[in-house]
């Protein structure tokens with residue numbers, strides 16, 4: 001494991017009006033590791049994920065990606081970072097309904113300026129990798145929830161990001177489909193070397209992580225999982 005964390009939150013505070021979502025959360029994520037964020041509903045897991053990904057700016061404390069403080073970057077630099085180095089998988093509604101599954105997976109590459117043909121070639125590789133090549137020409141509304149999540153994982157990985165942020169990625173799936181999505185996600189990131197920040201309620205899902213971190217009252221409690 002590298003000495004320097006890839007991503008580090010240091011004493012992060014975040015409030016929504018009167019609600020104190022994060023109250024001094026500190027977390028380090030190293031290259032290639034899968035960190036599972038667990039904890040009760042409302043404890044601050046998603047807020048921490050959003051701060052780590054540069055989607056929300058902390059009221060106090062800092063988030064660093066490598067040697068860069070996200071708060072010191074311009075909005076366009078942060079957007080470029082999110083497009084180029086980060087990938088996202090959420091629980092619902094992340095695929096563009098008007099596009100086919102192949103077009104959805106190719107989209108991040110097209111937005112980054114990759115030519116159509118090359119973007120679709122890479123999309124096909126990732127759809128195959130996630131075992132959903134057969135739905136390439138279908139729209140998200142025409143595929144099952146599990147297939148849709150595997151397409152979403154393919155889309156998150158197609159740019160070969162350094163960090164994947166996954167917020168309850170299997171929360172809407174039955175346990176069998178959830179397991180399949182997780183197994184494919186984990187084997188794909190082991191291959192690409194991406195780190196994963198995985199928010200989940202479920203112990204079974206957290207067990208896919210290298211490390212489990214418990215968020216409680218906007219702070220971190222951490223314990224190592226047996227490998």
Ligand SMILES: Nc1ncnc2c1ncn2[C@@H]1O[C@H](COP(=O)(O)OP(=O)(O)OP(=O)(O)O)[C@@H](O)[C@H]1O
Pocket residue numbers: 016019020021039040041042043044045046047048201
């Ligand atoms: N956009 C928002 N506006 C107002 N309050 C918010 C907002 N987002 C989160 N909160 C509040 O901040 C606190 C932390 O929320 P957060 O979503 O980070 O928790 P969580 O641990 O991810 O919860 P869950 O497991 O239920 O998704 C909660 O009290 C929540 O109600």
